[in-house]
Amino acid sequence: MQAKAAVNQKSGNILNNAFASHFAKSMFLSVTALAILSFIGTRMFTHVDLNLYGYMVGTIVFIGGFFYRFIAWGERPPTKLILKKGLKLLFRKSTPKTSVEHLATYNFIWNRGIYRWTQHVLIGWGCILSCFVTFPLVFGWMYFTMDDNGYYNIIAMGMKVMTVPADGIIANLSYNALNITAVMVIAGVCMALYRRLKNMQARAEQKFLYDFMPLYMLLLVSITGLALTFMNIFLHGAGQPAMSLIHQWSVIITLIYLPFGKLAHIPFRPMSILARNYREHYAEQGMKECKVCGDQFVSAEQSKDVVDVLCVNDIEFKAKEGHHLAEMCLPCRRKYRIAQFSGFPTHEVKVKEANQNAKG
Amino acid sequence: MKKRLYLELENCIGCRSCLAACTQCGGHEERNRNYVYDVNPLVNRQTMPLMCLHCENPACARSCPAQAIQIHETGAVLSALVEKCIGCQNCTIACPYGIPKFDQEQNLMYKCDLCIDRTKDGIPPMCASVCPSNTLQWLTDEEIENKKKQFNLDNGKWVTSMPYLEGETNVKVNLPGILQGITKLF
Ligand code: HEM
Ligand code: SF4
Ligand code: SF4
Numbered sequence: 001m002q003a004k005a006a007v008n009q010k011s012g013n014i015l016n017n018a019f020a021s022h023f024a025k026s027m028f029l030s031v032t033a034l035a036i037l038s039f040i041g042t043r044m045f046t047h048v049d050l051n052l053y054g055y056m057v058g059t060i061v062f063i064g065g066f067f068y069r070f071i072a073w074g075e076r077p078p079t080k081l082i083l084k085k086g087l088k089l090l091f092r093k094s095t096p097k098t099s100v101e102h103l104a105t106y107n108f109i110w111n112r113g114i115y116r117w118t119q120h121v122l123i124g125w126g127c128i129l130s131c132f133v134t135f136p137l138v139f140g141w142m143y144f145t146m147d148d149n150g151y152y153n154i155i156a157m158g159m160k161v162m163t164v165p166a167d168g169i170i171a172n173l174s175y176n177a178l179n180i181t182a183v184m185v186i187a188g189v190c191m192a193l194y195r196r197l198k199n200m201q202a203r204a205e206q207k208f209l210y211d212f213m214p215l216y217m218l219l220l221v222s223i224t225g226l227a228l229t230f231m232n233i234f235l236h237g238a239g240q241p242a243m244s245l246i247h248q249w250s251v252i253i254t255l256i257y258l259p260f261g262k263l264a265h266i267p268f269r270p271m272s273i274l275a276r277n278y279r280e281h282y283a284e285q286g287m288k289e290c291k292v293c294g295d296q297f298v299s300a301e302q303s304k305d306v307v308d309v310l311c312v313n314d315i316e317f318k319a320k321e322g323h324h325l326a327e328m329c330l331p332c333r334r335k336y337r338i339a340q341f342s343g344f345p346t347h348e349v350k351v352k353e354a355n356q357n358a359k360g
Numbered sequence: 361m362k363k364r365l366y367l368e369l370e371n372c373i374g375c376r377s378c379l380a381a382c383t384q385c386g387g388h389e390e391r392n393r394n395y396v397y398d399v400n401p402l403v404n405r406q407t408m409p410l411m412c413l414h415c416e417n418p419a420c421a422r423s424c425p426a427q428a429i430q431i432h433e434t435g436a437v438l439s440a441l442v443e444k445c446i447g448c449q450n451c452t453i454a455c456p457y458g459i460p461k462f463d464q465e466q467n468l469m470y471k472c473d474l475c476i477d478r479t480k481d482g483i484p485p486m487c488a489s490v491c492p493s494n495t496l497q498w499l500t501d502e503e504i505e506n507k508k509k510q511f512n513l514d515n516g517k518w519v520t521s522m523p524y525l526e527g528e529t530n531v532k533v534n535l536p537g538i539l540q541g542i543t544k545l546f
Contacts (some may be wrong), residue, residue, distance in 0.1 A: 078425040078450055108467035113443070201387015204477030205438065263442040265454045268426065272446035272467070275425070279448065298453055306423055306453040313422040317526050325526070331424045333458035338397045338408050340524055341369055341535055351401045355376065357392060 026067045027307050031060060051180070055134075058252030066267065069259040073268070078310045081305055086274025089281045095273065102272050115191065122188030123218065127266075130181040133174075144174075182222040189219045189355070214262045219251040290329035291321070292336070292347050297329035362434075363498050365488055365531045366507075367409065367473065371495040374407035378487035378496060385475045385486045386397065393439075393472045394487060399412060409495060411487065412437065412459045412472035413529035420471070423454035428469070435530040436474040445469050456526040504532055 073079055101107045104210050106124070110117040136142035136156065145153045147163070152171050154162040164170045171178075192215055196202045206212065224247035231240050258264065282299035289296055310316065317325035319336070328336060328347075335347035374396060394411040418437045421429040428444035430449060431437055447467035452460045460471040475485035484487075484498035491497075494518075499507075512526035525533065 011496050060381060065408070069372065073427070076425070076427075080422050082425045082448060108447075111463075111465040112468070113373070199387060200385075200477050204386065204480065205473075237430075262443060268444070269446070275446045275448035302448075302450070303453060306450050309423050309450070310419055311456055313417075313419075313421060315417065315419050315527070317419070326453050328458075330452060332459040333456070334395055335397060337410060337457045341408060341533070342399045342406070344400050346397060346399055346401075349401060351398070353395075354398060354401065356395055357379070 025072070027064055030063050030067075034059075034063075039084065049262050053247040054252060058248075058255045061252075062255040065256060066257040069264060070267065076278055078309045080273075081309065082271065082275055082278060083302075085305075086271065086278050089277040090274070092277050092281065094255075094280060095277065098273050098276050099270075102276070103270060115195070119188050119191035119195065122184045123192065124188075126181045126184030126188060126222075127218070130178060130185070133177045133181075157251060178225060182225045185222040186226075189215050189222070214254075215255040217250060217257065221254055223245070224250055288327065288330050291323045291327045292332040293329060294348075295332075297331045363482065363484070363500050364435075364504070365414075365485060365503055366497045366499045367411075367531065367533045368495055368497070369533065369535050370406065371493045372407045372409055373493045373495075374405065375492060377490045377492060378409055378411075381486035381490040382472075386477045388470075389468070391461075409487075410457065410459075411419065411531070412455075412474075413429075413457065413525065413531040414472075414474060415526075416528040416530065419454040419456060419526075420451035420460055423450040424448075431513060432473075432476055432480065434474075434476075434480055436476050436479060437471075438476060439471050440469040442468060445524070459524075461482045474486045507534065507545070 038104065047084035074083055105121055109120050131353060138147055142154070142156045144157060147153065150166045151162050151163050152166045154174070156166070164172070188284060193212075196206055196211065196215075202211075227243050228240065229249060231243060232236060254263075258266070277297065279302065282301035286300045288298050288300045288303040303326055306327050310326070319325055319328075325336070331353050332347045335353070339346045339348075368542070376396050378394055379392040379396060382388060382394050385388045394409060396407055396409050399406040399408055414437050415433060418429065418431065421427075421437060423433060424440075424445075425448060426444045426446045428440040428446075429437060430441060445468050447462075447469075449462050451469055451471075452458070460469050462469050467519055475483075475487075479485055488496040488498040491496070
């Protein structure tokens with residue numbers, strides 16, 4: 001038994017040692033996975049759509065940038081902590097509900113404002129649905145064949161999943177899927193641009209490369225995509241090859257930009273579920289009591305983790321009384337600072353903090 | 361000319377104008393991000409404001425797993441980026457002064473951003489603009505240096521941040537009256 005474990009560990013090491021870094025390993029594994037999936041999906045590369053070759057290169061560059069960013073980011077002490085502990089707690093009863101609320105319905109953005117929520121649903125879902133359609137097509141995981149009798153076959157991973165009338169609702173929805181999502185994205189991006197021109201906070205902080213560039217890129221992708229349809233239907237395909245190139249180029253640039261700019265929040269956001277689970281789980285395990293007033297203000301685990309993370313950053317907040325500043329609840333910590341200024345121990349006076357909201 | 365926020369804490373008369381002004385800053389969405397405390401609430405009326413001191417090595421940003429707290433080129437430590445903050449609340453635990461606030465419904469941290477829409481163009485932040493008692497001022501380093509001379513504190517009691525704070529900060533704090541033993545007149 002023990003010998004077996006040792007062998008396992010050893011072979012694990014061999015696999016890890018074969019690569020120069022985490023980055024190389026992740027990159028190799030995902031490109032291999034993509035290749036295998038495409039091989040199966042295209043029935044041994046017999047159904048490759050060469051028009052889509054540019055996307056394939058773009059996707060692979062994107063994966064490189066993505067792993068580079070994600071791994072560098074995961075090495076930061078606080079990030080590593082939440083990732084490690086959060087992944088262990090992935091399967092809690094509340095996980096499905098939290099995931100839907102955080103990643104699909106965006107309830108928390110609703111609470112920031114209905115305008116911002118509408119804007120994000122249009123952009124987010126427009127993009128997610130587009131990807132569900134595009135990626136399987138690009139890698140040959142899904143394609144269509146037409147029977148003589150006016151029926152369409154939808155083929156996924158080499159298997160026929162559905163046969164639908166070529167002029168039916170489902171067929172029309174699937175021809176137009178990308179047009180519908182393009183309109184969603186355009187509407188959402190316009191809302192975002194309008195907000196960026198009007199909202200003072202946004203205006204103060206926004207930078208061209210970080211805030212506007214992704215919006216313009218999404219706009220370019222959607223408009224050139226719609227233009228392709230327009231040229232097909234109304235111009236009998238005139239100008240199509242050129243527009244197709246522009247469209248491909250814009251998608252590839254967006255993909256390559258994604259891990260480095262604002263859109264990086266898309267792959268990183270699921271961490272909010274890990275953070276929520278981490279807080280819920282450790283709050284049940286035991287709460288930290290404020291060293292001054294005894295209020296339970298955070299889980300004991302998180303309190304300790306934050307102290308450790310600060311320590312790694314060479315930040316150590318020791319109070320004269322011997323405890324760490326992070327061991328005081330927030331109001332006590334503020335009063336404690338007032339006490340340091342004035343010399344009078346404000347935090348020890350048992351009076352609630354008065355009027356902190358400027359309401360008269 | 362680079363100016364910074366400078367506090368003469370015991371000038372504070374507790375009017376809470378700074379809290380009210382904070383709510384009106386562009387993007388603060390009518391919620392204030394600063395504090396005013398009674399020093400000895402059961403005995404006298406002395407109050408002092410407390411706001412983010414914009415640390416040079418901000419614990420809030422160091423503890424953030426999402427890199428949501430950015431440091432502006434002016435040195436201001438900004439509020440959480442809305443698309444990055446994952447709502448872990450590490451920053452509220454890490455800040456040595458208990459400054460960041462957290463909104464459970466929006467799953468978002470918000471804190472003083474030194475009214476970056478104003479201060480990036482050299483306009484004083486809202487709180488300093490309205491403070492009627494000169495507790496909150498917007499001064500150049502030279503002017504702060506002159507204050508130091510004016511108070512004639514060669515006894516090592518001048519407080520511009522260290523050692524009364526936990527680290528170097530961009531906001532400078534001072535207590536000239538109390539340190540000189542001057543009794544308050546109001
Ligand atoms: C995985 C699920 C996602 C989550 C949890 C998420 C979360 C967020 C949040 C919280 C914001 C800030 C919104 C605000 O407070 O106004 C935001 C902004 C944004 N999101 Fe997402 N997002 C997700 C997916 C996507 C996708 C798939 C796209 C499509 C490209 C996208 C594009 C954007 C853009 C462009 C903005 C900036 C809008 C602006 O300029 O103000 N997001 N996202
Ligand atoms: S005072 Fe607190 S919130 Fe402000 S920069 Fe320092 S650590 Fe961050
Ligand atoms: S609550 Fe938001 S801003 Fe604060 S540490 Fe967590 S992710 Fe960062």
